[in-house]
Amino acid sequence: xxxxxxxxxxxxxxxxxxxxxxxxxxxxxxxxxxxxxxxxxxxxxxxxxxxxxxxxxxxxxxxxxxxxxxxxxxxxxxxxxxxxxxxxxxxxxxxxxxxxxxxxxxxxxxxxxxxxxxxxxxxxxxxxxxxxxxxxxxxxxxxxxxxxxxxxxxxxxxxxxxxxxxxxxxxxxxxxxxxxxxxxxxxxxxxxxxxxxxxxxx
Numbered sequence: 001x002x003x004x005x006x007x008x009x010x011x012x013x014x015x016x017x018x019x020x021x022x023x024x025x026x027x028x029x030x031x032x033x034x035x036x037x038x039x040x041x042x043x044x045x046x047x048x049x050x051x052x053x054x055x056x057x058x059x060x061x062x063x064x065x066x067x068x069x070x071x072x073x074x075x076x077x078x079x080x081x082x083x084x085x086x087x088x089x090x091x092x093x094x095x096x097x098x099x100x101x102x103x104x105x106x107x108x109x110x111x112x113x114x115x116x117x118x119x120x121x122x123x124x125x126x127x128x129x130x131x132x133x134x135x136x137x138x139x140x141x142x143x144x145x146x147x148x149x150x151x152x153x154x155x156x157x158x159x160x161x162x163x164x165x166x167x168x169x170x171x172x173x174x175x176x177x178x179x180x181x182x183x184x185x186x187x188x189x190x191x192x193x194x195x196x197x198x199x200x201x202x
Contacts, residue, residue: 001100004040014094016102024088033057060091
């Protein structure tokens with residue numbers, strides 16, 4: 001069953017067992033509260049009469065909302081006002097709508113593991129017990145040996161295949177050194193002639 005209740009100027013659709021956050025109501029945690037302003041009620045697809053219908057709730061806690069900053073400013077008038085605000089709320093848990101109470105879910109009990117009966121342990125012969133202990137020890141030894149053995153490396157044996165050269169590591173063949181050309185004497189003659197023509201400083 002569901003109902004639409006009005007409290008604090010707001011409307012809430014609730015079911016038995018729901019938790020809602022409403023505007024602050026008087027009371028402490030654990031107090032019972034009755035919401036009488038029921039606007040709509042129904043069960044499934046059919047609506048029911050709301051005459052005299054009330055919603056019973058329990059206060060879970062009194063809390064505050066997130067902080068809101070109120071800032072006022074008038075430009076060119078040196079007017080600034082800053083104020084913070086946190087709205088007070090009450091957290092409610094819906095207990096019942098009219099006569100319909102909250103359905104308590106029973107926690108499923110964990111099934112106990114079947115215990116070995118002492119008669120079954122006593123019926124085993126000493127030879128059977130020795131076989132069980134021997135098989136358990138052999139399995140333990142095999143597990144320890146498997147842990148101690150090193151695993152085979154999946155990398156190939158050839159180092160060139162295992163570590164292929166990257167683009168920067170590729171060795172390029174050295175270029176053959178070009179023979180140096182002899183220094184040209186083409187411009188040497190004019191320089192010597194200019195040196196001869198320039199008067200010597202005394």
